[in-house]
Amino acid sequence: MTSTRTITILGSTGSIGTQTLQVLAGLGEQFRVRWLTCNTRWEDLAQQVQDVQPFGVAIRDEVACAAFREHSGFTGVILSGEEGLCTAAADPENDVVMSAMVGFSGVVPTMAAIRAGHIIGLANKETLVSAGHVMVPAARASGATLLAVDSEHSAIAQCLVGEQVSSISRLVITASGGPFRATPADELVHMTAAQALRHPNWTMGAKITIDSATLMNKGFEVMEARWLFDLPASKIDVVVHPQSIIHSMVEFVDGSVKAQMGIPTMLVPIQYALTYPERQPLDQPRMDLVALGSLTFEHPDRERFPCLQLAYDALEAGGSAGCVLNAANEVAVYAFLEGRIRFTAIPEVIQRTLHKMEHVTDPSLSVIVDIDQEARIVATEHLSHV
């Protein structure tokens, strides 16, 4: 019988947050929820606290927090602002912290959890994209464990169980290719947010779905893999696999390749991170290769999707490049979602921002926070030029 462990979810009202609560419901008494946190969706949070009765909540947005206080009827601890999130993340009572916030907003709270030495389920890839060079040494220093919750990195981690890092020759991250995989270059310019949000295989939040359409999500995953598995970009390849059945692969020095596969669902990587190193039953439909018939593979088109190359370039540049890449991408993606820029302008905004910003070799976390702010201002200025 496993003893009860304590979990805090940063970003519990988002896509990964709600699916984490779904997985926890299946795991029963094995986990007790300590904190739930959100940005603005206080009504969803009010529903969640009734179901799981956490010790406390932290709501970043002060207005949302006031509304929650007034209407939720929640009798536990209520904190607000980034400070509140950091308190929840760093709580010594936590065993596991699920980092499931969207974008750069997750960086500081995730760092608080890392410094506290917790086990971190990392669904917020922008954290490592922006600040991997700070996060990973901090985790090493505090004894924190970073477990990937991305399906791709969870796949790689599963393939690496029982293997030696020195025997890896290459990681192969699979990409669905997104909704525009087969869209001709000259049509991409006309693609709307509604079209970009129709992902063929995965149901995810809006930000990551657009990142998936531009292939920036895949670029981020290459950067994330670099930090999680301590490998150079030259050993991390991307292959387009439209069925999203093989979630990623590891090639070893003897030519043997291990792949982790399954129907596309985030429930598997979420539960794997929670029960790691064990596996526990999960009542979900099973992969049926015969019903699928075939799995196909192609090279990513780096000309139609320049964001992938921008990510490789930022990884090579190192330092502040990842933070600037991420900040400019966030600004551009939200501008695209609001219909303010074209789909093909997203990489342009990023490229111009990277060009404009000064390169900093080894920025500390507080410098990264400043660079993120500055890059957003620069990117926003460029929105009208593309």
Added chain:
Amino acid sequence: MTSTRTITILGSTGSIGTQTLQVLAGLGEQFRVRWLTCNTRWEDLAQQVQDVQPFGVAIRDEVACAAFREHSGFTGVILSGEEGLCTAAADPENDVVMSAMVGFSGVVPTMAAIRAGHIIGLANKETLVSAGHVMVPAARASGATLLAVDSEHSAIAQCLVGEQVSSISRLVITASGGPFRATPADELVHMTAAQALRHPNWTMGAKITIDSATLMNKGFEVMEARWLFDLPASKIDVVVHPQSIIHSMVEFVDGSVKAQMGIPTMLVPIQYALTYPERQPLDQPRMDLVALGSLTFEHPDRERFPCLQLAYDALEAGGSAGCVLNAANEVAVYAFLEGRIRFTAIPEVIQRTLHKMEHVTDPSLSVIVDIDQEARIVATEHLSHV
């Protein structure tokens, strides 16, 4: 720096034996060859002893052994007969014994290696098919380690590294489908040995290539998996995958599936067994999924290929059924190779032999040896009736 380990190859002149020597050449000083053994091919053996200078050789066939003594110029120890093979297999100087003989002939020498507590690279699947219920407890008692050298079982073992056996929900063994995968039922009867020997993906010995064409090889692999991984037949599935890139898969209780992949070459599973639990570089072409384009999957056709079902049935029957199945299959396959029976008569000979032979619930090794002899006589009698 790894210290030098000692290896003996049972069946060094066969397909797996010669490829084992090729792998050993690449591993350099890590291994010293203790014994090489063969059945009749003494001239090939004479060449091999010049290259690797073993301590001794054992040649099953007395005539071949006499010729070797006279012409090879070998100055090491020379043994003959099954007793000689068993002496080589059981030699306390052995660290690893590669069991690479063909068919039932490997059973007794492999048992000698198991009883001596060595690490066994098991390429001779008929050993477990005929006598798994004796071999596996013997290995447990002596502390011998059984490492699969079949590509399928090596794949499963690689997927299971670092995982708990209790978290397995299913094994999926892949099958190329053999040269007659797409041959209509009414044409199978006309297929010749020459046609059956043209395997689409693998270069192997004649016996296993015919077993591959009838799918008996796959049935044997299901039986082998039952013993190697201690799972019931109901948890071992077969899926046809004509490209032979995915070598086999494991599905876990959480729905996650791990697959081991690569270009079809026995060098990888051979080396993996030799260097286990480590991996070492192997200079071979790498898998290129984009160049392959697609991987396809279909159900095996148990009506056109009754041997697969015969194997499942023998596994369920237990006791002597595996030994009889294997003996009758060997007789039928060699008769087919000699043009004495039709391709479609192979399962008929086996079925008639199984029907004729008395079932023995828990035969000892010596009883198995007797049953094997008797089954061969019965099968041979039936050759003229089909």
